[in-house]
Amino acid sequence: MVFSWREDPGAQRLLLSLLFLAIWEEGSGQLHYSVLEEAKHGTFVGRIAQDLGLELEDLVPRLFRVASKGRADLLEVNLQNGILFVNSRIDREELCGRSAECSVHLEVIVERPLQVFHVEVEVKDINDNPPVFPMAVKNLFIYESRQPGSRFSLEGASDADIGANSLLTYSLDSSEYFTLDVKRNDEEIKSLGLVLKKLLNREDIPNHHLLIKAIDGGKPELTGTTQLNVTVLDVNDNAPTFEKTVYKVRLFENAPNGTLVVIVNASDLDEGINKDIEYSFNTDISADILSKFHLDPVNGYISVKGKIDFEETKSYEIQVEAIDKGTPPMADHCTVLVEIVDTNDNVPELYIKSLSLPVLENSPVGTVIALISVSDQDSGANGQVTCSLTPYGPFKLVSTFKNYYSLVLDSALDRESISDYTVVVTARDGGSPSLWATASVSVEAPKASSRAMVGAAGPESTLVDVNVYLIIAICAVSSLLVLTLLLYTALRCSAPPPEGACGPGKPTLVCSSAVGSWSYSQQRRSQRVCSGEGPPKTDLMAFSPSLPPCPVSGDSREQLAVDVDLSDKVSNFSLFFLKYSYFYSL
Structure with missing residues (x-):
């Protein structure tokens, strides 16, 4: 059949319509390519001209071009060879997020005659994203009273990749106190938790530093880490403890008020108010100790607040408590032994009892005239008393027992020479400086009786x-x-x-x-x-x-x-x- 275009214009239009329909049906066929994300510029994707049945020499005359719904610069066609190549960086995560499918849709248009082709380029995922935790450092606070088996929820890591590249496993640095608990559901991680394996003790380890690692399933695998700092919160599980159970100190008597006696010190392994300590005397302490000593409740200073007298009390036993402010409070006890040191603050005392006053001038040598006793309330050398006699004359002191003396006649008396004697007895202690006391004894020497005896020849x-x-x-x-x-x-x-x-x-x-003076007279009635x-x-x-x-x-x-x-x-x-x-x- 021969058609003449000029002779029949209607036939000519029908032929063109059939031709365009055939071309559209042929062009509606879809080409499919794939390319890895992050492919370099110029990476070959496909021979698009050849695959579409287009001649290379017709690409330019027929105004061959490629259009994209998204970024048109990702892929490009070389009009010299008809090859589709990567024009710019393709980031699948940026292009499609976490969608399982990711493709770039292209429309290839040629004219003279008009043809439209659809091309789909699948962007394939590569393991180019490591797992990422929400925080690089996470702080976790756990009370030391929590029991083993307690679970503490954590946020897991995320991976922008898909498939095996985003399948994560976790590991924890070796720890005797904690382990990781990962709950899965259909291979999808649902939750991540930290589980306590043994009791915590803040006093032993107040902080635990853990490193959690997330590993994806890519080839090669990528990892992400987070630092987990576990702070163990204190509970009042420790009582205060004194440095010593017994404090032994020496204190001089007559120490002025405010004199520091001793500092008691207790420590508490807890923290916060659980370690704040208050000192106090035991509730059963005697009123005498309360009147003599003061205890600072904060610093533990024990000082003098009353008269300290060795002659009254030679030692004190003080019970002290240290109580923390936790709930419930805990306490410890100690004993303070205060030894009072004697000072030479007491003057010797003299006691004289006359026996043979007045003394006849013919009294024999050795006649006891008076008994003398001495005493001193001090102790040690401070209480050791010695006696001396001045002037010596016809008398002397004879030690008869400890702190006892006799005033005896040491030589014959002569009333015609001396009829009255005054002797001074001095009692001196061994203190430094020493203290002394004196007593005067007046001795009269009457004339001896000349009464005749029966049978006398005078x-x-x-x-x-x-x-x-x-x-x-x-x-x-x-x-x-x-x-x-x-x-x-x-x-x-x-x-x-x-x-x-x-x-x-x-x-x-x-x-x-030496302290004062006193006198008395003793009358013997005949x-x-x-x-x-x-x-x-x-x-x-x-x-x-x-x-x-x-x-x-x-x-x-x-x-x-x-x-x-x-x-x-x-x-x-x-x-x-x-x-x-x-x-x-x-």
């Missing part, structure tokens, strides 16, 4: 015997004279002695000390004894030969001794004579 004794014999002879002659003599003697003895004749002796003891008291008897009278030992001086003493001796003899004889006369008259 002239006074002879005179007395002559008088006695004379009276006996007179009595034998006249009974009236005897009665008169006896009556005179009775009346003389019944009369009161003159004032002062029998007065008591008054030895005086005066004592003084019993007044006289015979013939009451109304006289005419028929029978008895006379006591004892007379009061009155201190007299000079010739009066001698005369008194003679009178006493004579009275003794007369009285004894008169009694015998009256008895004889009485029986004779019968």
